Each structure stands twice: as structure tokens, then as C-alpha cells.
Amino acid sequence: MPEDREAPATALELVGQHRVELRRDPALDTLELIGRDGKVVLAIEVRETGPVLRFEGAGLTLKAAGELVLDAKKLTLRSDEALSLSTGGDLELVAAGDLRSTARVQTITAELGDVRVEANDDVRIDGERVLVNC
Incomplete structure (x- = not known):
């Protein structure tokens, strides 16, 4: 068989008109679960890298x-x-490095309790207008 041609698939018919197909190739083995509509639902590709x-x-x-x-x-x-x-x-976000958050608008809401901002160094607030208690 020429190397550029795919090997024929081994198929196993499953309940509900689903099927499993196994294709073997020198560089790639593929196991596919195919739905009743003929579309691939799950594929497991086994390569040299894993x-x-x-x-x-x-x-x-x-x-x-x-x-x-x-x-x-x-x-x-x-x-x-x-x-x-x-x-x-509870939800905890922990990063050993920096944490960046970017969005068009950001809202922080504490439905019950305080909002705390703590820093080892300076706390900087930079905005066109900084509104407090408004």
C-alpha cells in the first residue's frame, strides 16, 4: 500500500446507530466515536508524543x-x-507571579461584608475622576 494512503478503518457498530472506528497509520493511530449522523463525537489520536x-x-x-x-x-x-x-x-485565586485583570468595565461587589485591599507597598488609584462615597 502506498505510504500517502490512509489505512482502512476497523469499525465496530454500537447501540443507537453509533460506531467506533480505529485507523492505524505509521505516524498516527486514531480511535473515533461516530454519532448516528456520521459526525465524529470523540477522537483519541495516539502520536509518538502521546x-x-x-x-x-x-x-x-x-x-x-x-x-x-x-x-x-x-x-x-x-x-x-x-x-x-x-x-x-469559597473561591480562591492564587498566583505565584503577577495577577492581571483587564475588561471593558470591572465591578467588584461584596453582597455581605467588607471589601479589603491590602498591599505590602503603595496602593495606587488612577482615574479620570476618583469618586468616593458617591
Whole structure:
């Protein structure tokens, strides 16, 4: 078989007209879960550098009854429309380096209790107008 041609897939039919396909190639092995509409829902690509998970579809939910940990050298969360973090308990943001926050408008609200700003050095407030108790 010529090297530029993809090897034939090994397929396994699943319940609900879904199927799993395995494609073997010298540089890449791919295991795909294909939905009844023929679109790839989940793909696991196994390369020399390691596996890559690819989820495709309208939505994805990861649910754990216990702890869920994402551990990486670098982590990026990106969203085209909105990003929301929420918890029924406390939220702590900790950075060993600098923390930067940039937005068109920023609002800090304490629904119950104080807002505290502490600094080891100076606290600088720079604005066109600094309004206090307005």
C-alpha cells in the first residue's frame, strides 16, 4: 500500500446507530466515536508524543462525583461568548507571579461584608475622576 494512503478503518457498530472506528497509520493511530449522523463525537489520536483527546459537538459536560483536577504545565480556557466561574463555597485565586485583570468595565461587589485591599507597598488609584462615597 502506498505510504500517502490512509489505512482502512476497523469499525465496530454500537447501540443507537453509533460506531467506533480505529485507523492505524505509521505516524498516527486514531480511535473515533461516530454519532448516528456520521459526525465524529470523540477522537483519541495516539502520536509518538502521546495521546490527544478531541471532543466535537454542540456541547460537552464533564461531571465528577468527587474531585476533578486539571493539571498541566500551561492551561488555557477560551470562550467566544462568555466564561463563568461559580461555586457554592469559597473561591480562591492564587498566583505565584503577577495577577492581571483587564475588561471593558470591572465591578467588584461584596453582597455581605467588607471589601479589603491590602498591599505590602503603595496602593495606587488612577482615574479620570476618583469618586468616593458617591
